[in-house]
Amino acid sequence: MNLSHLFERSVQLYPDRPALAHGTASSTSYRQLHQQVRALAHWLRHDLALDPGDRVMLVMKNCPEYMALMLASWHAGLCVVPVNSKLHPNEIDYMLRDSGARVCVSQGATYESLQHVASAITNLHLVDIASDQYHEALRNPALAIGTDDDRDLAWLFYTSGTTGRPKGVMLSHANLVSAAMHFYSDVQSVDSDDVLMHVAPMSHGSGLYSIPYFIKGAMQLLPESGGLDEAELFALIAHYDNVSVFASPTIVQRLVHHARQYTPTSTGLRALLVGGAPFYIEDIKSAVQCFGPRILQMYGQGESPMTISALQANQVARAVADNDTAMLASVGFVQTAMHVMIVDSDNQPVPAGTPGEVIVRGPTVMGGYWNNADATGQTIVDGALRTGDIGLLDARGLLQLKDRSKDVIISGGSNIYPREVEEALLTHEAVEEVSVVGIPDPKWGESVVAFVVCCKGIVASEQELDALCIATIARFKRPKRYIFVQELPKNGTGKVLKRELQKNIASL
Numbered sequence: 001m002n003l004s005h006l007f008e009r010s011v012q013l014y015p016d017r018p019a020l021a022h023g024t025a026s027s028t029s030y031r032q033l034h035q036q037v038r039a040l041a042h043w044l045r046h047d048l049a050l051d052p053g054d055r056v057m058l059v060m061k062n063c064p065e066y067m068a069l070m071l072a073s074w075h076a077g078l079c080v081v082p083v084n085s086k087l088h089p090n091e092i093d094y095m096l097r098d099s100g101a102r103v104c105v106s107q108g109a110t111y112e113s114l115q116h117v118a119s120a121i122t123n124l125h126l127v128d129i130a131s132d133q134y135h136e137a138l139r140n141p142a143l144a145i146g147t148d149d150d151r152d153l154a155w156l157f158y159t160s161g162t163t164g165r166p167k168g169v170m171l172s173h174a175n176l177v178s179a180a181m182h183f184y185s186d187v188q189s190v191d192s193d194d195v196l197m198h199v200a201p202m203s204h205g206s207g208l209y210s211i212p213y214f215i216k217g218a219m220q221l222l223p224e225s226g227g228l229d230e231a232e233l234f235a236l237i238a239h240y241d242n243v244s245v246f247a248s249p250t251i252v253q254r255l256v257h258h259a260r261q262y263t264p265t266s267t268g269l270r271a272l273l274v275g276g277a278p279f280y281i282e283d284i285k286s287a288v289q290c291f292g293p294r295i296l297q298m299y300g301q302g303e304s305p306m307t308i309s310a311l312q313a314n315q316v317a318r319a320v321a322d323n324d325t326a327m328l329a330s331v332g333f334v335q336t337a338m339h340v341m342i343v344d345s346d347n348q349p350v351p352a353g354t355p356g357e358v359i360v361r362g363p364t365v366m367g368g369y370w371n372n373a374d375a376t377g378q379t380i381v382d383g384a385l386r387t388g389d390i391g392l393l394d395a396r397g398l399l400q401l402k403d404r405s406k407d408v409i410i411s412g413g414s415n416i417y418p419r420e421v422e423e424a425l426l427t428h429e430a431v432e433e434v435s436v437v438g439i440p441d442p443k444w445g446e447s448v449v450a451f452v453v454c455c456k457g458i459v460a461s462e463q464e465l466d467a468l469c470i471a472t473i474a475r476f477k478r479p480k481r482y483i484f485v486q487e488l489p490k491n492g493t494g495k496v497l498k499r500e501l502q503k504n505i506a507s508l
Contacts, residue, residue, distance in 0.1 A: 002148045002173045004075045006215050007037070014217030017192050020064045023224040023232075024239050030217065033068065036138055040072035043137035048125050050102050052077035052147060055156060057101040059083045059092060059110055061226030062198045065129045067210060069105055070202075074154060074173070077147035081156045081168075082203035084492040085110045091166075093117045095158050096124065099168060099370065105129060150174040155208070156370055157302050168370030169302045178337070178363040179307050180212040186310045186335040187298060188244070188271060192217035195243045195270075197236060199228040199251065204493050205276055206246040208305050230254060234264035241268045248276040248494035249283055253433075256283075256290045269294055271313055275306050277495045278401070278419055281328045282426045285320055293317030299331035299399065300364075303385055307364040309334050309399045329423065330398035331391075338362035340399060342392055347381070355392045355402055355415075360385040390417065407498060409438030409446050416448060416477045418498075424472045425450060430460035435488050435496045436479065439505055450479035451501050453487060 011034040018027035028036075044050050056073045058066060058080060073080045081099050083092055085106070092114060096104060103125045106114055111128040118126035127134055150173040158166040184190065196213045198220065200206040210220055221240065223232050228251055237243050247255070252274055259266065269291060275298040287295045296313040300306035311319075311332035319327035334340045341349055342356040350356040365385045368376035379386050390402040402408070402417040409416040418436035425434045433453040441447035454460055462482045469478035489500040 001177050002074070002145075002150050002152070003154060003176060003211065004071075004145045005148055006177065007071055007075070008034075008145065010214055010217045014192055017217050018219045019214065019217075020067055021195075021219060021221050021240075022064050023222075023236070027219065028064065033071070035142070036068045037071045037075050038142035039138050039140040040068060041076035042140040042143035044072060044078060044103065045076045045143060047137065047140070048103055050076065050078055053079065053153065054103075055079045055081045055099045055101040057081040057083055057092075057096060057099065057104040058106075058203065059085050059087075059104060059114065060107040060129065061085055061110075062202045062206070062222050063107070063129070063226055064222055065105075065107075065134075066202050066207070067220055067222075070207065070210075071214075075145055076143060077145075077152065079153040079156050081158075082207055083158065084201050084203045086201075086492045089113050089117050093121075095166065095168075096121055099156055099158075103127065105134075150177065153367075157204075157305075159302050167372055167375050170367045170370055171305070172367060175364050175366065176208065176211055179208065179305060180215055182307045182335045182337065182364065183209070183212040186312075186333075187273065187296060188312065190216040190218055193242055194218040195221050195240050197221040197223065197233070197240075197243050197245045199223060199233060200246050200248060200276075200494075201227075201492060205306055209246050209273065228254065230258035231262075231264075234258070234262075234266065237268040238265045239268070242270045243268050244271040244273055245269070246273045246275070249274060249279045250277065250490065250494035252279075252287050252295075253283060256286050259290050266291055266294075271296055273298065275299065276493050278422075280419075280423055280426050281325060282423075284316065284328050288317055288320045297332060299401070301385075301387055301389075303366045303379065303387075304338075304360055304362065304364045307335055307362070308338055308340065308358075308360055308387075326394065326396075326400075327398060330394070330400045332399065333397055334393075334399060335362075338364070340393065341384075350392075353392055353394055355390055355417075357405060358387045358389045358391045358399070358401070360387060407437070409436075409448055411438070411441070411444045411446050411448065412476065413445075414476060418448075420473060421448060421450065421469065421477055421479065424469055425452065425465060427472070428460055428465060428468055430454050430458040431465075432456075433488055435498060435501060437498050437502050437505075439502060441480075447480040448477065449481045449483060449501075449505060451483050451485050451488060453485060 015031040019030040019033040021027040154173045155171040157169045198206045297311045298306040299309045309332040339361040341359045421436045432455045438446035489497040
């Protein structure tokens with residue numbers, strides 16, 4: 001089923017229900033949003049002369065226009081190219097050229113920064129949502145749905161590119177509809193009284209999670225700040241009921257810190273939907289202690305977004321209550337229609353409980369990388385996604401992730417998984433954040449280095465941290481060096497940039 005038809009269905013079922021809200025201002029109904037979507041679709045296809053399958057790049061903060069343009073692009077038979085507005089214009093320039101996008105819609109300072117880039121690309125329309133051109137587009141006549149083929153490309157998402165040029169992940173309407181169905185079956189139910197608040201970039205997971213919500217006639221809530229402001233978020237939770245928030249573990253840490261400092265109400269919070277980066281045991285416990293049984297976790301990749309495994313809120317809460325560290329250290333149970341195997345370097349299945357590469361099959365797995373047959377052939381093998389993650393399936397069927405294969409440290413011939421060391425260090429009361437990397441070592445091949453961020457007003461010594469590691473993990477896994485820093489480098493979605501840490505070691 002095409003996403004446009006599912007949105008049309010919601011318009012028929014819930015015409016007067018609120019579809020969009022900007023802060024606490026009056027909401028836009030499904031009927032009103034439908035009018036905007038059809039007018040913008042007409043503008044894209046007729047005024048800008050786009051053809052079915054053309055790409056529309058969205059480079060802006062979270063805002064109601066983002067949702068309207070995303071739906072309008074699908075309505076017009078076009079493909080959305082979501083891009084984080086925090087990226088450098090040079091990075092966006094590459095994505096514009098690689099995707100062949102015909103339209104780039106932006107706003108404010110980001111729009112200004114892209115004018116030089118856009119002027120050098122033939123047949124590219126750069127549009128500011130504050131412009132007369134955009135507001136005139138909303139007055140266009142309605143356009144009928146452009147396509148109903150669920151094999152059409154819907155979402156061309158560029159990977160973060162930490163190991164080279166970003167690659168365009170091709171996700172079809174069928175992929176995204178299946179992801180929504182997995183959300184209902186394996187994450188949480190949704191009905192028309194629910195609200196999804198977008199504080200994480202809609203260019204990533206938050207934008208995709210709008211789909212199961214608009215299918216059910218629920219409301220999308222866009223903060224006026226366009227992103228994460230803790231005080232604003234808690235004020236909105238106090239104003240609305242049944243609010244769920246897609247959040248990276250970094251965002252969850254910030255919310256817990258704010259709640260402990262200011263004790264704001266969280267009565268309207270239904271769930272924090274956590275994904276996008278490792279969620280450490282101590283952080284999970286802190287979040288459940290702060291917000292109660294409202295924390296759930298999903299695991300996936302851009303190539304199969306948030307659809308590989310999950311732990312529902314009641315499972316997380318029970319694991320915290322029972323101190324079930326094996327469940328808390330996992331990324332949950334494999335989702336309903338997905339098949340996960342753990343294989344060795346020869347692509348052969350390994351026994352249960354043995355680490356290996358996580359291989360995934362299922363209806364949410366991408367069709368491949370845009371214009372990159374070589375990368376597709378390396379990642380999709382016999383129809384299965386090679387995730388590059390090292391993990392194991394335990395006796396209960398829980399998927400335990402050890403690390404990215406490229407992050408595994410091999411010291412003295414033994415594999416050391418950074419996450420295991422990070423989990424140990426995070427149990428120290430003074431450690432707020434930590435990231436463990438490997439660096440070349442002439443004797444051992446690689447040695448372990450820990451970058452540590454201490455909590456404000458508390459200090460941890462190297463000796464204390466070393467003693468903690470010796471007491472909790474094998475001696476050979478403990479860091480050979482501790483580097484104390486004010487903050488860890490992260491990308492726009494909160495993932496720690498370990499390559500940047502490794503580059504900086506020589507200068508410290």
